[in-house]
Amino acid sequence: MGILPRPFFARDVLVVAQELLGKHLTYLSKEGRLTGRIVEVEAYKGIGDPASHAYRGSTSRNAILFKGPGFAYIYFIYGVHYCLNVTTTKRGVVLIRAIEPIDGIEIMRKRRNTERFTDLTNGPGKLTRSMGITKELYGVDLTTGKELFITNPEDKEKFDIVSSKRIGINVATEKPWRFYIKGNSFVSK
DNA sequence: TGCTCGATTGTCT
DNA sequence: GACAATCGAGCAC
DSSP states (O other), X not given: OEEOOHHHHSSOHHHHHHHHTXXXXXXXXXXXXXXXXXXXXXXXXXXXXXXXXXXXXXXXXXXXXXXXXXXXXXXXXXXXXXXXXXXXXXXXXXXXXXXXXXXXXXHHHHHHTOSOGGGTTSSHHHHHHHHTOOGGGTTOBTTSOSSEEEEEOSXXXXXXXXXXXXXXXXXXXXXXXXXXEXXXXXXXX
């Protein structure tokens, strides 16, 4: 099981976004090990993308975007939810929109208090709540393998990648920078 | 210092 | 399908 190294993230955000599909996201929480297969992502370019948080320059919230590739960018949205992102080069970020639970499913189910399996992690706010990801993990280095990291799974399952328009934004919506695994039931609507 | 609204979700109609 | 929840970043004054 190989932890994705810095060079993996040090590429164009569109390349990193597509290659993150099928990878395993692991968070070593206090309650136990939580792992999920990444099935849906969105790419945000820092430069020239009005929908990116880095578009207007460095602020206290997005300072980590200017630090370099391979860090966790987590922000609080709508006063209710957290969203998990991964930094790449040139202030680009990849938003993790959905995962498929692998390890720690009972922990996730307990946190979410829901019956439906697919409701655990089929959205950006849902997966962070299921895994217990908060702003405490803001800026964590994803390449050290300590708390939060991404690995290349041994069982390389084949899948088709579908691209479409991004969701939930009001600017630059024409960019087809949302990528997901075709036919996966955890992909949001 | 005050006000607006967001890379969402769950609930009610 | 419509909308409330609820915090803080970002911008206007």
